[in-house]
């Protein structure tokens with residue numbers, strides 16, 4: 057069957073099971089959009105290409121499927137770069153289609169020409185410029201395969217206009233194999249036997265779970281492992297939801313710069329760390345020389361480059377997190393449950409002591425203004441911990457991480473690696489597309505929400521009932537916090553007092569808006585907002601100079617925490 | 621950058637952009653490329669990149685893993701610890717006036733160079749050698765005056781065991 061390049065693209069997307077594409081048209085992709093009407097694919101027209109990429113990312117994180125977006129050449133393509141880098145840092149499976157000027161014009165500085173393959177080389181898992189239409193179908197197949205396999209990541213395909221509108225035979229390729237790309241899924245069994253022995257011997261073991269567990273759908277196996285071995289669990293920002301955050305006995309909360317006191321103390325005192333699907337980011341380790349010096353470290357990751365990169369480990373295991381955890385559970389089946397899962401009275405007692413001396417906390421009772429933490433706790437209660445939560449970046453993100461106790465994977469969408477302000481709202485739109493009936497809430501700061509607020513039109517147009525909770529401290533709060541603590545309160549360029557009226561702004565877009573500055577109205581505003589159909593902004597005027605605690609100063613050992 | 625020298629032989633898909641993926645990896649992560657040479661292999665569509673890099677063991681391990689992670693890289697071989705043959709090709713244009721012509725020819729003889737071009741006051745020498753021999757040669761030629769020099773990066777293959 058002969059098809060145009062545009063038709064081959066849409067047909068291939070259908071073959072891959074894609075039902076939703078986020079995009080924005082332009083001259084170089086007009087043929088794609090012309091052909092779109094022939095295919096049963098949902099296209100969400102965003103208002104800025106950055107929104108398209110973050111939406112595809114949110115769709116991917118919430119659903120576990122590959123997110124797809126399409127933009128035009130030149131400025132359309134460059135507008136995607138932040139979104140691509142965001143997805144790359146957090147290993148999110150995504151395919152980005154960019155239009156390109158006709159092959160005959162490439163290199164001529166043609167109108168709206170930019171070398172997007174060159175620009176995105178360091179922030180994609182792989183990328184392609186399709187110069188020959190006969191290669192198009194195979195490249196699309198490869199792109200999806202690469203994006204979703206191994207350590208997932210974004211793949212960009214740049215398609216010149218003449219490739220889009222010329223014709224070739226469509227072959228319906230079933231699967232691809234690549235000589236140069238073969239991720240290792242199955243762990244080495246010898247290494248696993250070592251891990252079993254370490255578990256048996258350890259007196260102060262701890263599990264450190266990360267994004268890799270979520271991505272590999274390994275949360276269930278991880279939970280089983282922790283509970284049968286009675287080993288306490290901490291997580292990186294990306295690992296939240298991979299273990300039930302409501303398990304008061306074994307869940308220690310997040311680790312690292314804004315981790316809990318007990319998590320940071322426990323990992324520093326542990327004699328065995330089972331690190332699964334993490335990369336020992338500097339926000340987690342603090343000063344690496346002093347990180348977990350007493351522990352034997354087991355590190356499971358599908359990406360060999362993650363292992364020994366930031367922290368030298370004792371037992372490296374290259375493999376898929378889920379498969380590795382399942383294999384480990386299988387080996388443990390042969391062991392005496394009492395030996396692998398003792399009471400650990402002393403160790404768990406010590407952890408409880410740490411928790412009791414320095415719990416996470418804030419004091420709303422004696423405060424006339426709203427505490428941002430209180431808003432998140434109420435949000436957690438009212439949504440029964442079941443909402444999909446995306447965040448912007450800054451204090452809002454950390455409070456959401458600390459006070460919304462995630463119990464399931466794929467429920468927590470946050471830009472961990474890149475820390476991209478403006479991520480949360482479009483990501484929430486993407487997640488809502490994947491799950492039209494779920495409650496999806498973007499926890500936002502007053503600064504971040506202004507970075508992609510234009511997507512309110514997208515949400516309203518598509519009747520997506522995304523809720524936005526703005527914790528309005530009228531500051532770029534996290535930067536202000538650093539200025540307060542480390543720059544002698546020199547609040548240079550972080551005052552955001554000059555902001556739009558967010559309630560009116562919501563209304564201007566055809567959405568609803570509510571605001572309060574009273575602590576005793578927090579609950580009712582949240583209730584009203586969550587019950588109101590369609591997109592809603594709920595704005596909470598919060599204590600302006602509230603800080604996120606605990607805090608480990610950058611570069612310090614993680615036991616060196618500033619507490620409330 | 622300090623650390624020992626490593627000789628990596630990288631088999632890659634011969635596709636546009638592959639070299640920039642590799643050099644981009646090095647510049648982006650602050651690794652060091654001391655020399656680099658690329659050419660096709662016997663197998664169509666596959667090229668061999670020979671690279672000399674420097675770094676401590678830990679860094680070289682990371683470099684190898686990062687290279688392997690690139691989709692277009694088929695295989696990364698490390699020749700450093702293996703018995704290998706390493707050669708570099710150099711073209712050296714050296715001043716050769718009447719008083720020094722004989723001396724240049726003598727050096728050519730000792731180092732088994734070839735003269736590939738000559739003029740009233742210059743010779744152009746071709747030599748294939750390892751790095752030590754090449755720098756010895758350049759030292760010897762220095763007094764005559766080297767006009768110009770072009771060197772390839774090193775290329776290497778493992779020695780067969782008998």
Ligand SMILES: Cc1ncc(C[n+]2csc(CCOP(=O)(O)OP(=O)(O)O)c2C)c(N)n1
Nearest residue numbers: 450451452475477501502503504532533534
């Ligand atoms: C695109 C982008 N620009 C700048 C920053 C640096 N930055 C990190 S947090 C932050 C403040 C965010 O302010 P706001 O959204 O109001 O959140 P708050 O910390 O007040 O909750 C800034 C500017 C960033 N992370 N991303």
Ligand SMILES: [Mg+2]
Nearest residue numbers: 501502531533
């Ligand atoms: Mg703020």
